[in-house]
Structure formats: C-alpha cells, structure tokens
Amino acid sequence: MTEKSLSVRLKNFVLTMGTALAFVYLFLPFLTDSFGVLSRMSSYLDDNGIDPTRYYYTDVAQVKEGEDYLRFALEEK
Amino acid sequence: MSEESSSVVIDHGKSQWSDLWKKEDFLAIWLGFIIISVCVLAYTTFGPKAEFAEKIATANQIQEAELAKAPFKTIAWHNAQDAKKLKGSSSAFGKFASHWTKTPGSWKTNPMDSLIRSESQAQALNEKGMPKYEEAKGKLEVALAAAVAAEEAAAGASFQNQALNDEATAKISEWRDAQKAVGDAKKKVGNKPYNYIPTLIGLCIFIALIFGAGIAMMGKSAPAFLQGFVIVFLVAVLAYILGGQAISKQYGFGAEAWGVLLGMVIANTVGTPKWVLPACEVEFFIKTGLVLLGAEVLFNKIVAIGTPGIFVAWVVTPVVLVCTFIFGQKVLKMPSKTLNVVISADMSVCGTSAAIAAAAACRAKKEELTLSIGLSLVFTAIMMIAMPAFIKAVGIPEILGGAWMGGTIDSTGAVAAAGAFLGQKAMYVAATIKMIQNVMIGVTAFCIAVYWCTKVDCVAGKTVGAGEIWHRFPKFVLGFIAASIIFSILDQGMGKDLGGAVVDQGIVRGGTRLLRGWFFALSFAAIGLSTNFRELAKYFKGGKPLILYVCGQSLNLVLTLAMAYLMFYVVFPEITAKI
Numbered sequence: 001m002t003e004k005s006l007s008v009r010l011k012n013f014v015l016t017m018g019t020a021l022a023f024v025y026l027f028l029p030f031l032t033d034s035f036g037v038l039s040r041m042s043s044y045l046d047d048n049g050i051d052p053t054r055y056y057y058t059d060v061a062q063v064k065e066g067e068d069y070l071r072f073a074l075e076e077k
Numbered sequence: 078m079s080e081e082s083s084s085v086v087i088d089h090g091k092s093q094w095s096d097l098w099k100k101e102d103f104l105a106i107w108l109g110f111i112i113i114s115v116c117v118l119a120y121t122t123f124g125p126k127a128e129f130a131e132k133i134a135t136a137n138q139i140q141e142a143e144l145a146k147a148p149f150k151t152i153a154w155h156n157a158q159d160a161k162k163l164k165g166s167s168s169a170f171g172k173f174a175s176h177w178t179k180t181p182g183s184w185k186t187n188p189m190d191s192l193i194r195s196e197s198q199a200q201a202l203n204e205k206g207m208p209k210y211e212e213a214k215g216k217l218e219v220a221l222a223a224a225v226a227a228e229e230a231a232a233g234a235s236f237q238n239q240a241l242n243d244e245a246t247a248k249i250s251e252w253r254d255a256q257k258a259v260g261d262a263k264k265k266v267g268n269k270p271y272n273y274i275p276t277l278i279g280l281c282i283f284i285a286l287i288f289g290a291g292i293a294m295m296g297k298s299a300p301a302f303l304q305g306f307v308i309v310f311l312v313a314v315l316a317y318i319l320g321g322q323a324i325s326k327q328y329g330f331g332a333e334a335w336g337v338l339l340g341m342v343i344a345n346t347v348g349t350p351k352w353v354l355p356a357c358e359v360e361f362f363i364k365t366g367l368v369l370l371g372a373e374v375l376f377n378k379i380v381a382i383g384t385p386g387i388f389v390a391w392v393v394t395p396v397v398l399v400c401t402f403i404f405g406q407k408v409l410k411m412p413s414k415t416l417n418v419v420i421s422a423d424m425s426v427c428g429t430s431a432a433i434a435a436a437a438a439c440r441a442k443k444e445e446l447t448l449s450i451g452l453s454l455v456f457t458a459i460m461m462i463a464m465p466a467f468i469k470a471v472g473i474p475e476i477l478g479g480a481w482m483g484g485t486i487d488s489t490g491a492v493a494a495a496g497a498f499l500g501q502k503a504m505y506v507a508a509t510i511k512m513i514q515n516v517m518i519g520v521t522a523f524c525i526a527v528y529w530c531t532k533v534d535c536v537a538g539k540t541v542g543a544g545e546i547w548h549r550f551p552k553f554v555l556g557f558i559a560a561s562i563i564f565s566i567l568d569q570g571m572g573k574d575l576g577g578a579v580v581d582q583g584i585v586r587g588g589t590r591l592l593r594g595w596f597f598a599l600s601f602a603a604i605g606l607s608t609n610f611r612e613l614a615k616y617f618k619g620g621k622p623l624i625l626y627v628c629g630q631s632l633n634l635v636l637t638l639a640m641a642y643l644m645f646y647v648v649f650p651e652i653t654a655k656i
Contacts, residue, residue, distance in 0.1 A: 006347075013346035020338055021319075029324045037466060041498055042327050049264060050497055052461060053320060053331025054490035055429040057512040058373045058590050062493040064581075066505035067381050067512065071573070072158075073655050074383060 092548050101361050104291040106556030109368025113560060116588030117567075119170040126579050129163045133574045136160045147236045149246045152221075152228055155253060161574045165583020177280055178591035179273050180598075181317040183326070191321045192273050199268040206265030213255070213262040220255035224248040281310045284595065288361060298355060305356030312340050312602035313595070328458045329491050333429060333601045337447055340605015341613075349606045357603035363437055364553040366596035367522075369589040370430065371560025374519040375580070377569050382509045383652050385644035389484050390513040393636045397425040398521070401629030409621050414533055415441035418525060419449045420622055424629045427515045428453045428487030433597065434522040438554055439529045443604045444613045452626045453487045461491040465498040476653050477641055479503035483510025484637035485630070502656060519561045526554045 004012075032038045045052065050062060057063040097103050120126065136157040143154040150158075165171055184190035190198070227248035231241040285306045293299040316336035319325065325335075343349055349357075379387055398421050405417035415436070422435035429450055436446040464486065468478035479496050482503070486492045489511045496507030530549040535541050541549075564585075568576040616622065645653045 009347045013342060016342045016346055017339075020342065024319075024325050024328075024330060025322065028328055032324055032327065038327075038462065041462065041494070042324065044498060045327055045494055046323060048261070048497060050490065050494045051326055051331075052329045052457075052488065052491040052494040053326050053333075055333070055427070055488040056370070056373065057378075057489045057508070057515045058581075058585055059594070060489045060493050060508065062497065062504060063489060063508040063512050066508040067378075068162075069505045070382050070509055070656065074652065 092544075096552075098294055099296065100552070101291075101295060102364060102552035102556075104294055105361060105364035105553045106368055106559075108287060108291055108365050109371075109556055109560065112369060112592055113372055113584075113589055116174075116584045119174075119588070120165045120168070120579050120583035124170060124579075124583070125163075125165060125168045126575070129165070129578045130575055132163060133161050133578070137574075147228075147231070147242075149231075149242055150249065151245075152224055152249060152252070155249065161578075163574075163578035163582070164587070165579050166587030168583070168587075171583065171587035174588055174591055177276055177283070178595060179271075179276050179280075180332070180594065181273060181277075181314060181321055182271075183321045183323060184318075185323050188318050188322070191318045192277075194268070194271050196270045199270045202268040203266045206262065206268075210259070210262040210266045213259045217252070217255040217259045220248070220252040224252035277314060280595070281307065284310070284592075284599070288358065288365075291361060292358065301352070301355040302358070303356075305350075305353040307356075308350070308353045309356045309599055309602050309606065312336060312343070312606060313598040315339055316598060316602060329454055329461065329488060330458075332598050333450070334454050336598055336601035337450070337605040337608070340602050341447075341608050341610065342605075344606050344608060345610045353606060357607040359443055359600050359603045359607065360437070362596045362600035362603060363433055366593045366600065367434055367437060368553060368556040368560055369593035369596065370434075371519065371557040372564045372589045373585050373593070374516050374557075374561035374564070375568050376516060376561070376565040377576075378516050379513045381513060382506065383649065385480070385641075385649045385652055386510055386513050388644045389480050389637060389641050390510050391517065393484060393633070393640045394425050394514055394517055395521075397629060397633045397636060398422060400632060401425060401625065404628060405621075405625045409625055411621055411625065413442075413445060413616065415439045416445040416448065416616060416622060417625065419445055420452065420625050421629060422521055422525070423449045423453045424456075424487065424626055425633055426517050426521055427489065427511065428457060430515065431518045431521060433600075434518045434557070435525050438522040438526040438551055439533070440551070442616075443608055444616050447604055447608060447613060448616050448622055452622060456626065456630060457487045457491045460486045461495045465495045465503075468499055474646075475500045475503040476506050476645055476656055477638075479506030480510050480641035480645055481634075481638050483507035484514065484641065485633050486511075489515060506656065519558055522554055523558055526551050 032042050044050075048062075051060070054060050098107075118124075139157040140154050143151045143157070147154075166175060181191035182194075224245070227241070227245040231238065231245040234241050236242060285303050288306070289299045289303050292302040313332070313336055316339055317332040319335040319339070320330060320332035325331070340349075379391065401421040401424065402418055405411040405421065406414065411417040418439055419432055419436045419441045423429070423432035425431075426435075432446060432449045432453065435441070436449070460482075464482050465478070468481070473481070478499050479502065482495045482499070483492050483506060486495055486507075489508070492511040493504055493508045496504030499507075527550075530546045531541055534549055564580060568580040570576075571579060
C-alpha cells in the first residue's frame with residue numbers, strides 16, 4: 001500500500017468509496033422504487049419510525065410497545 | 078502490543094494485583110461501572126425515583142378500585158395505567174445525558190439534515206404532519222365519547238349485563254387504538270430545530286478523556302491516543318451520518334456497517350495514518366461497551382410472553398448455537414474455532430450484539446468479527462423482506478409468523494420492521510421474542526468464555542487448574558455478568574412499573590445505552606481503520622463461513638417454526654388466544 005503514489009491511493013479511495021455510496025444511495029433506492037413490496041415497506045418504516053439497523057432491544061421503541069401490549073393482554077381480566 | 082494482542086479482540090496475561098488498575102479488562106470494568114454508578118445515582122438517590130414511586134402507588138390504588146368496581150378495565154383504569162408510564166429519561170439528568178450523547182439524525186436527500194435542522198425546516202415538518210394529527214385527535218374525541226357512553230350504560234346496569242359489558246370493552250379498546258394513533262401522529266408534529274455539531278465536539282472530548290485516562294493507566298501513550306482519537310471519532314460520526322439515510326436504514330445498513338466499511342476503505346486505499354493507529358483501541362471500546370450492555374441484560378424480561386417465549390427463545394437458540402458450532406467443526410472443518418463460534422452465536426442469538434460479546438469472550442480476531450457481522454447484515458436484510466412476504470403468501474397465522482421471525486432474524490430493529498409489515502400483533506410477538514433472545518447474550522458470552530478457557534485453549538490430554546483458568550478468563554465478562562445480575566435484581570426489586578420507569582426508561586435508556594452505542598460505533602470505526610482487505614479475504618476462503626451461516630440459519634428456521642407452532646398452538650393455545 002505504501003508503495004503506491006498518493007494520487008493512485010486517492011483515486012482508489014474515491015473509486016471504492018464512490019462504488020459503495022452508489023450502491024447504497026443509487027442502486028438500493030432504485031431497487032426500492034422498482035418493487036411495490038419494498039416501496040411499501042420503506043413508507044411503512046418511515047411512517048412508524050422503525051429503524052431496522054438497531055441491533056439490541058433497548059434501541060428499538062417497538063419492543064417496549066410489544067412488552068406493554070403483551071403484559072396487558074396476558075394479565076387476568 | 079504483540080502481534081497476537083493487536084489482532085485479537087481480547088488479550089490475556091499473568092494475573093497480578095496491579096492488573097486491577099493496569100489491565101484493559103479491569104479498566105473496562107471500572108470505567109463501565111463508574112458510568113453505571115453515575116446513572117444509578119442520578120436516577121435513584123438524586124433523581125425522580127421517590128416521586129415516581131408515589132405516582133405509581135396512587136395509580137395502583139385507582140386501578141384496584143376500578144377493578145373491584147367493574148368486570149372489565151375501565152377508562153379510569155386505563156388513564157391510571159397511562160399515568161404509570163413514567164420515563165426517568167425525562168428528568169433533568171436524562172435530558173442532559175441525551176443532549177450530550179446525540180448521534181447524527183436521519184435524513185433523506187441532504188446529509189447535513191442529520192447534523193443541523195433550522196427552525197423553518199422543523200416548522201415545515203410539523204406542518205406536514207399536522208393534518209394527520211388533527212384528524213387522529215378528532216377520531217380520538219369521538220372514540221372517547223363512545224367509550225364513556227358505553228361504560229356509563231354498563232355502570233347503569235351495575236355491570237351485571239354481559240352484553241353492555243362487552244360493548245363497553247369493545248368501545249374502550251377502540252378508544253385505546255385511537256389514542257395510540259394520536260401518539261404516533263404526535264411524533265410527526267414534535268420536530269424541533271437542532272445543531273448537533275457543538276454536542277458532538279463536547280462528546281468527542283469527553284470520550285477521549287475517559288478512554289485517554291484508561292490508556293495512560295495501561296502504560297500507553299495518552300497523547301498519541303488523543304491525537305488519533307479525533308479521526309476515529311470522525312469516522313464514527315460519518316458512519317452515523319451515512320447510516321442515517323432512510324434507504325440505507327431500510328436495508329439494515331446502519332452506522333456499525335458504515336463504520337467498518339468507511340474505515341476499511343480508508344485503511345486499504347489512502348492508508349490509515351500511523352498516528353491514528355494508537356487510537357484504534359478496538360478491544361477497550363468493545364469491552365467497556367459490553368460492561369454497559371450488561372446493564373441492559375435484564376433476566377426478568379424472559380417471562381414477558383410466558384412459557385412459549387422461553388421455549389422459542391431459550392431452548393431453540395442454544396440448541397442451534399451448539400449444533401452449528403459442531404457442524405462447523407466436524408462437517409465443514411472450519412480452520413478457526415473462534416470464527417465458527419462467533420458466526421454460530423451471531424446467527425442463533427441476536428446478530429451484532431451477540432457477535433461482539435462472543436468475539437470478545439473467545440478472543441476472536443477483528444477480521445472474524447467483521448466477517449460475522451457482514452454475513453449477518455446481508456442475511457438480515459434478505460430475511461427481513463422475504464420472511465413476511467413468505468408468511469403472508471402461505472397463510473401462516475400472525476402470532477406464529479411473529480414468533481418465527483423473532484426467533485430467527487438477527488437484529489432486533491429488523492425483527493420489528495418485518496413484524497410490523499406482517500401486522501401489529503406479529504410485531505409485538507416478534508419484538509418480544511427477540512428481546513427474550515437478546516437477554517441470552519450474557520449467558521452465551523459467559524459459557525463461551527468458560528469453554529474457551531477450559532477446553533479450547535488447552536493442550537490435549539492436559540488438565541487445567543483453577544489458577545490457570547483464572548489467568549485465561551476474559552475478566553471483563555465478569556463485569557458484564559455482574560452488571561446484568563445487579564440490574565436484574567434492581568429491576569425486579571422495584572417492580573414492573575417503577576423498574577420500567579427508573580431502570581429501563583431511566584438508567585438504561587437515559588444513560589448507559591447512550592454511551593454504549595457510541596463505544597460500539599467507535600469500535601467498528603477502529604476495526605475498519607485497522608483491517609486489511611487481504612486478511613479479511615483469507616477468512617472467507619472456500620466460502621465456509623457462508624455455508625456455515627446458511628446451514629445454521631436453515632436449522633434455526635426449521636426448529637424455531639416447529640417450536641413456535643408447538644408452544645403457541647398445541648401446548649399453550651390459551652396464551653395465543655389472549656394475544
């Protein structure tokens with residue numbers, strides 16, 4: 001890596017980063033717009049404020065909602 | 078740092094008393110517990126605990142009186158229930174902590190929206206959401222009037238007329254749905270202007286200082302760390318910005334993935350500057366984050382959906398984990414046991430968080446953690462979209478579908494998304510099953526650490542003494558487990574309502590979680606900045622990790638569906654009926 005000149009390294013950076021950004025910000029939106037199911041899911045997530053990137057239960061507000069709902073539903077009376 | 082310790086998620090050495098203030102594991106425990114202690118004091122002794130307890134006691138009295146009066150949950154009962162939904166995070170300390178640990182927000186077309194929102198932008202957003210909010214409020218008024226009338230009619234018959242009681246129950250339920258709709262619509266009109274740049278600068282300084290102190294205690298150069306930390310923090314911030322874009326989020330590509338990717342692109346193209354590398358303290362960030370995560374591992378949560386939930390999440394999961402690990406060793410002959418167990422835990426337990434905990438517990442290499450998380454992200458995105466579509470297509474009932482997705486899709490956010498796409502009840506069941514499974518990471522990390530110390534790191538045929546096991550044991554796991562046990566006891570001791578308000582919605586969501594998220598984001602940025610593409614590619618040779626993941630996940634899908642069906646429809650159908 002250190003053998004390459006700065007211009008080559010910068011070019012590689014721009015190309016690699018550009019590809020990654022194009023995939024996420026051009027291809028994936030295209031994919032979403034092309035399929036009804038993906039488009040509906042996108043709107044649904046946006047409307048309900050669900051963030052699929054959150055990995056632990058304390059990061060996801062819907063878990064608390066679910067917990068409260070089940071507590072209420074499973075309680076007697 | 079030796080060659081080994083620079084590439085593994087955890088290091089180890091001979092135990093001495095000075096380890097307590099010199100070794101990374103113990104420093105992670107102390108740092109984690111200092112943060113935890115500050116949060117506990119802020120929300121209990123110096124916080125709203127006493128005030129909350131009083132409000133909850135008053136609400137409980139009202140609820141008891143209402144339950145004695147009517148054979149169903151009345152409007153007053155529900156109002157009292159709402160009065161108990163208190164949040165410690167709304168206290169002064171909660172607001173302060175939340176303000177100074179803000180992550181860049183969401184955006185759609187302009188990345189700057191994640192950092193700065195002007196008054197006019199906030200107003201425009203609020204105006205956009207206002208018609209829906211007004212409409213929801215109108216419906217709520219109508220629903221409330223109908224519920225009051227129905228309850229009065231039932232009360233007029235001294236609650237002896239079953240038809241009137243059922244009518245009142247139905248109308249009250251409709252009113253509650255309308256209330257939820259108002260709550261959801263209200264979120265869209267509560268937008269406020271912000272500028273996160275000063276808070277991010279403040280946070281960078283704070284985190285740099287606390288970790289810098291730890292670095293100095295370890296005998297490393299604190300100035301070198303502080304100098305490079307600015308770049309690691311900047312990469313983490315950029316990762317949050319890139320991961321905050323709506324479509325990126327939709328496919329589960331969040332800050333963690335962007336942190337690794339961005340860091341790796343920098344490291345493998347322009348090259349990570351040498352002066353940044355001393356700040357790539359992956360292990361220190363991860364271990365401290367894990368100690369804080371321990372406060373979120375509350376064992377009382379496992380009973381949230383009764384026995385069926387325990388069977389789906391706590392019986393299937395370890396079976397799948399162990400079977401996948403054995404399959405990887407015996408059939409696939411995976412050369413790296415650590416990679417095998419990290420993928421097995423990641424896939425069977427709960428994705429990223431389990432992968433982090435497992436990797437740290439077994440001293441997996443950074444590349445192995447990256448690979449496991451990468452696999453998990455790809456399959457999570459696919460399953461999040463494919464599973465609800467498949468469940469709808471074949472007509473699997475909502476509860477069963479929810480339980481199935483909750484037990485199999487890796488990340489909790491993706492589970493909620495997939496569940497929501499299937500239906501509200503499916504989302505509730507899926508998210509709750511996932512939460513129960515999340516709690517398993519404490520046990521998983523502990524068991525993996527013990528197994529590695531006693532079995533994997535041994536010379537064949539030789540027994541290992543207790544002293545040697547102690548030397549090898551990743552001590553931070555004890556901090557992680559201790560935090561989990563202390564918080565489980567604290568939460569249980571306070572009771573559901575007060576525990577929820579003070580522990581869950583206060584200490585955790587208004588304190589430890591905020592920094593834990595940042596520590597993990599920093600660790601992913603640091604992993605990326607110090608990872609070589611070629612090293613990473615070596616671990617993927619032959620596609621064995623992919624085969625392992627696919628085979629393990631297939632087993633997971635079959636066993637979870639079978640167990641969920643058995644539990645929710647054969648053994649405990651009465652629970653399913655109540656949901």
